[in-house]
Amino acid sequence: MLPEAIEELISQLSKLPTIGRKSAQRLTLHLLRQPEFELNEFGNAVLNLKKNVTLCQRCFNFAESDLCNLCQSAKRNHRLICVVEDVLDVIAIENSNEFNGLYHVLHGHLSPLDGVGPDELKIAELIARVEAEHDPEEVILATGTSMEGEATATYIADKLAGGNIKVSRISQGMPIGGDLDYADSLTLRRALSGRREV
Numbered sequence: 657m658l659p660e661a662i663e664e665l666i667s668q669l670s671k672l673p674t675i676g677r678k679s680a681q682r683l684t685l686h687l688l689r690q691p692e693f694e695l696n697e698f699g700n701a702v703l704n705l706k707k708n709v710t711l712c713q714r715c716f717n718f719a720e721s722d723l724c725n726l727c728q729s730a731k732r733n734h735r736l737i738c739v740v741e742d743v744l745d746v747i748a749i750e751n752s753n754e755f756n757g758l759y760h761v762l763h764g765h766l767s768p769l770d771g772v773g774p775d776e777l778k779i780a781e782l783i784a785r786v787e788a789e790h791d792p793e794e795v796i797l798a799t800g801t802s803m804e805g806e807a808t809a810t811y812i813a814d815k816l817a818g819g820n821i822k823v824s825r826i827s828q829g830m831p832i833g834g835d836l837d838y839a840d841s842l843t844l845r846r847a848l849s850g851r852r853e854v
């Protein structure tokens with residue numbers, strides 16, 4: 657019914673999370689009305705996404721070189737490590753302005769039913785990092801409050817127990833079962849400032 661180029665874009669956009677076929681149709685027609693240079697910029701942004709982005713070798717946040725901007729910054733407290741499930745959590749915590757340390761991004765949480773064990777996450781890298789740091793002060797476990805997030809925090813706390821580093825867990829007050837990036841800044845600030853040693 658429609659030219660193939662239009663059908664193709666509709667079908668590509670439909671694959672995106674939260675975008676159903678109707679939204680994909682609307683977005684495609686919207687794009688079709690834009691000037692060509694805008695579409696070129698849009699297309700280039702998509703093409704460059706993988707080309708110019710890598711993972712930070714220290715914290716596994718997204719980066720443009722070996723180390724991400726946060727790990728390179730002298731303004732951050734390098735003795736504090738906040739462990740999160742994914743990069744969206746880094747953005748959420750940064751927006752809360754409560755934390756000035758560095759992060760460690762696990763890229764998921766333990767979920768045996770989905771085949772995600774410790775080896776699928778950046779846990780061994782975290783342990784090695786803590787051991788290699790000069791004088792680490794605290795590891796803050798800021799995984800989500802879902803069952804999987806709690807299990808992940810407990811697993812890491814056990815692995816770090818016995819070392820001379822303080823390990824803490826963000827406080828209750830976070831919505832139970834919630835992902836960090838859905839929590840508002842105030843809730844995140846409270847959860848971080850009210851963290852408890854485990």
Ligand SMILES: [Zn+2]
Binds near residue numbers: 715724725727
């Ligand atoms: Zn980094």
